[in-house]
Amino acid sequence: MVAERLYPQYWEADVVLRDGSTGHLRPISPLDADAVQAFHQRQSQNSIYLRFFTYKSSLSAKELKRFTEVDHVSRVAFVVTRGADIIGIGRYDRLDDPALAEVAFNVSDAHQGRGLGSILLEHLAAAARENGISRFTAEVLPENRKMITVFAEAGYEVERHFDDGVVELTFNIDPTERSRAVMEAREHRAEARSMETLLTPSSVAVIGASRSWGTVGYSLLEHIIDGGFTGTVAAVNPEAFELNGMVAYGSIGEVPGPVDLAIVAVPYDRVAAVVDECGKAGVKGLLVATAGFADDGDGLARQRALVHSARSYGMRVIGPASLGIVNTDPAIRLNASMAPLLPRAGGLGLFSQSAAIGVMLHAAATRRNLGPSSALSAGNRADVSGNDAMQYWEDDPRTRAVALYLESIGNPRKFSRIARRLSRMKPVLVAKSEVMGLQLPPGHAVRTTQAPGGALDAMLRQSGVIRVETTEQLMDVAQIVVGQPLPAGPGVAVFSNSLALGKVVADGAGAQGLDVVHLNAALDLETGQSIALPAFKAALQAALGDAAVHSAVVTLLPAAGLTPGAILPVLRECGDNAGKPVVACFTGALDAAEQVEGLGALDDAGLGVPCFGSPGAALAALGVVARYSRWRAGDHGEFAELADIAEDDAAAHLTGALDRVSDVGLARLDGGETGRLLASYGIGLVPSVSFETDVEAVEAAGELGWPVALKTVDEHLRHRLDFGGVRLNLAGAEELRTAIGSMRRELAPFGNPGLEVQRMVPPGQACVIRAIEDPLLGPVISFGMAGDAVNLLDDWAHAIPPLTTLDAAELVRTPRAGRRLFGYQGLPPVNVPALEDLLLRVAHLKERHPEIALLSFNPVLVSAVGLAVLSADVSVGNPQQRTDSARRALRD
Known part of the structure; x- marks a missing residue:
């Protein structure tokens, strides 16, 4: 019997559907019984038959109880909602084989074709893996081609079996390179489509349009009209009958015809109500020009509530505090910004965050005759971000280069993934603040970094991003790559x-x-x-x-x-x-x-x-x-297939350690746990044995094999020959006893730390490998030469997983002291391929197991024939349910 778990709040997610609109995905609850019944009764007879293999006009009380009361472990169900309505349901039920579960879906007739089945499958698979399930099975009627297609196109290796008029599908749900590629392609298309709705609207409404010259509402309406917008424009103001020569409407609900983009320029305290009205009126997207959401104590809470409300109706949000958007396409001619004139058409996709920076970028581009293809000021970047803009510009034929001024990055791992792909097609220029990630701009709800200095720049460099310091440098480079x-x-x-x-x-x-x-x-x-x-x-x-x-x-x-x-x-x-x-x-x-x-x-x-x-x-x-x-x-390397990796074994080893973690604390693995974890990724750890007495030391040395090394277990002294923390090449029992006595006397001023013996390995260059799970960047891998190079000179190289073979090669070659690895002042070159293979394994380990909070190999001895990991420290912590995984989700 599997115990029921508490409601997994972190499984909730806002998702972008295939048509660019949004929905809210969450675990089902008993309170959903009435909504599930209403969902069922809205379905056609054919949809009900395909789901249940029979027709039933309504669900019984027993069925509703079973469908809505789940344990979130062996029985999991997700619903996707739009407003108060459920528009999709997906569930799995564990079978007698604890690693196998049956999965089923039901998508609203009115919302089919929007990719709900694929999204539900991704989230169910992620939840199932978390609960120890590795395979899904599903029974589908042959005529249910849509559902068969969902499974077939998910990127998994699907086995089919036809029996008694039913197609049985079975597949392993562990992520594969193909399934990840499928997910990223779907995510790209959906997010690009959501941006297309915002940047290429056929109808715009300005809510808060005003007769008062100089106000935001007045300026936005005037600039849209004067710019020659090719679509329809509506002004909304309950206190005016006429604005700018056109009829003004009292509310967004009175505007005839569908509205693609609503521009909100109303007082701060009215924004929430206007967003709700837009959702009920069927508006597709919002641009919120109103500021103030970061200026008071509950500003961020109101901002989150605004975004949640908008997404619940299927709308994306630009802003709040947005300077506006521009699209110079002659077929659109949209100047929904505070700039008085529509810029000349050009090939630069321009993204900025704060209004002040947006004004600087606009002025600098105008001075240089650099016309944008489109431009977007994200303001507080509560929803639409630079990641979304890059998804759109990747497919936009009018955009030849992309320029972004970033004050913060909400999802750097996703940024790295998108930028790496986009940079191979179009130049990506980023001007970033030197303190980005160290402190938050007003209104930006992102996590700050604890990563070592240079890690963020390493991520940009890995991604092929052209990083500049100022807006002027940004424009210097932009005018070359655009022109x-x-x-x-x-x-x-x-x-x-x-x-x-x-x-x-x-x-x-x-x-x-x-x-x-x-x-x-x-x-x-x-x-x-x-x-x-x-x-x-x-x-x-x-x-x-x-x-x-x-x-x-x-x-x-x-x-x-x-x-x-x-x-x-x-x-x-x-x-x-x-x-x-x-x-x-x-x-x-x-x-x-x-x-x-x-x-x-x-x-x-x-x-x-x-x-x-x-x-x-x-x-x-x-x-x-x-x-x-x-x-x-150039060659960007490839994601190598590494042998001797047992990811499930590693997850099982880590699960036990996580039981010792409380709240934000860390649990350190002991030597046995560390060795087993590393072995599951093909990483050998030279064994060592701690001891209390000389007799125990001699016995341990005999079992390990002579000669041995004698070390203190103190992490700061165990590598220090100058402080007496290490004795090498001890060939016999008497020599070992003498060394133990001498070491204990020398270490007495340091508190008599414990001692251990370790088998000797061939001499080589000493290196250090570290890995952390950073709140901002996710996994960060650091490499350097052990000793003064890293301790005093900070001579580190950093990289963000996943690593290609070329990334690993550059990681080894980046530290200045790394020349010692390739033959230096008569020293022989070492086995660099073995070191690169170790770095790839560490990166893979950190990428797949975010619960590893800290990892340190110090030292790694690399010789001409191979390498040896002499010491490894691993600590685990709450992984905070990293969202950039094998499921699509918008961040708050």
């Missing part, structure tokens, strides 16, 4: 009409990792436009025709009769013909009317020549782009 093709390599041609300036630029190019293949610093531009430009054009074309040249930097001092406006078309033509990027720097220009920064020689698609006011900014931006291009074209 020009990517360079195929580091080779650069430098042109200038000043020998001194040309040499300075060439030196600067080398400092940015660019190879100067061609230098022409003797351009003569004083011969007049008719002579100078053709000669310059011929020289530039010849240089760009060289296969070793991948880009060109043209840095010019002012020349009589030749303005930037005359030169830029030549640069544009040469770059277009060669298919290579050309950037310009017009330094020393005094005429304020001349364009010296931003895109010049623009075409209708927003392509043009990037112009800079200083050579340093131009070279820095081009160097960044060249490095990104190399990353994108």
Whole structure:
């Protein structure tokens, strides 16, 4: 008999359906009996027959009791709700085989085709694995093709058996690479669709539209109309009959026809009521411009309630405190923002959080002629985030590059997964605060980090993200990746009409990792436009025709009769013909009317020549782009299939330890527990034995095999030869007894810590591997060379699982002291592949078992023939039910 568990609150989740709308998924409860009966009675006869293999007009009291009263262990059921109605039910019941459960679904006729079955299956599988179930079985009528398709397309290996008119399906529910890929693809399509609803509406209503010039409601309505929005616009204000030349409606419910996007600009205390009205009126999405949700004591609670209410009606929310959204697509022309004019159309997807940063980004982009494809200010980012925006821009053909200014990341592991995929198709630029993850911006309900410094940057680097420091640097890089093709390599041609300036630029190019293949610093531009430009054009074309040249930097001092406006078309033509990027720097220009920064020689698609006011900014931006291009074209490694891994055994070992965890505390595994856990992942731990007496020590050494090492068990002293914490190569009993006496005398000032003996291993380079479960980043793997390199110099490398083979290789090669592993000052190189394999196993262990709060291998001795883990410390804690797992869920 399996004991009933308390209601698992953490299983609740808001989910995005296939059509981009939302629903709320939660475990069923006895209070749902009436709603389940109502759900059943709304179903068609055919749906009831397919679910129960017979028709029944209503459920009996006994059936309702069985369906709604579950133990959340052997019998689990989830419902998906929209408002007060249940729109989908999924359940499993454990069978006689404790690892096998029967699963069944019932989806509302009115909501079929929205992917509810797939979502319910993902969440049921996650709950089942948590409860020790590894396989599902289902009986389905052959004509129930929709449900058969749900199982077949889930990414699992499904076995089919037909018997007595019923198809029996059985499959293992452990996540596979294919099932994860299927889940991510579905998540991507659903979230991209939800953003499409918000960014490409066919109808917009401004709630709180006002006659008062300068108010948010007045400005938003005016900007939408003046921008030439191609859809229908409605103004909602109960105190006005006419606004901006159109009829005003008293409430959103009075607006004729469906409303895709409602913009909420009402006073703070009216927002909740307006959201509820929008939900009842069938609005598809919300943009909340109203601020104030982080300004008082219960602001965040009200913000969460607002999002929960909106999602319960199927709506996504931008904001609160959003500056607005922009879509420059000529078929949309939406300027639902505080910017007075619709920007020029371009190829940059632009995301910001706070309104102030949004204003900075808009101003910087406008100065540089950088038109957005679409732009979004998330404000407090209570719902829609940068992750959602990236999902949309990945599929948007008008977006050539993505730029995000981030003050916090709500779900960094998901960000890493999406950014890594997107960066292989389009450049992703991120400007982030140096304190991001250390403190929270107003209104942002995310967790702060405890990860070591550099871990967040490592995550961005792994993902292929171009990280910059400021909005100006963001725009420097953006104008190259939006306006020009990517360079195929580091080779650069430098042109200038000043020998001194040309040499300075060439030196600067080398400092940015660019190879100067061609230098022409003797351009003569004083011969007049008719002579100078053709000669310059011929020289530039010849240089760009060289296969070793991948880009060109043209840095010019002012020349009589030749303005930037005359030169830029030549640069544009040469770059277009060669298919290579050309950037310009017009330094020393005094005429304020001349364009010296931003895109010049623009075409209708927003392509043009990037112009800079200083050579340093131009070279820095081009160097960044060249490095990104190399990353994108390079090998990213693969997720290796590791042998000798028994994930279920590891989970069983950890379950026992978790019983010792209380609240937020940690439980440390003893030596036996640690050894068994690591062995289940193919990681060997050199055995050691603690002792009290000399006799016990000699007996243990004999069992381990001579020679042995003698160590203190104190974690700070056990590796310190200088403090007497280690004795090596003890070959016999008498030598061991002498060493024990000597060590105890030397360690007396440190409190006489315990001692242990350990079998000796071949000498090698000492390394340290650590792993933590961070509240913000999830699992973080750190690697360094043991000793002063990490203790004093902080010479660590960090990475975020999952790791590819290339990630593991870079982790080993990143620490400065890591050169010792490859042969240094006469030392032989060590077995680096064995070290990389160990890092992959540790990353896999942390990725699959978030309950491992802390893990430390110190030291790992790596020699030419292999490696040995001499010491391992593992502590477990409450994994906080990590949400970025094999189930889709929106974060609060």
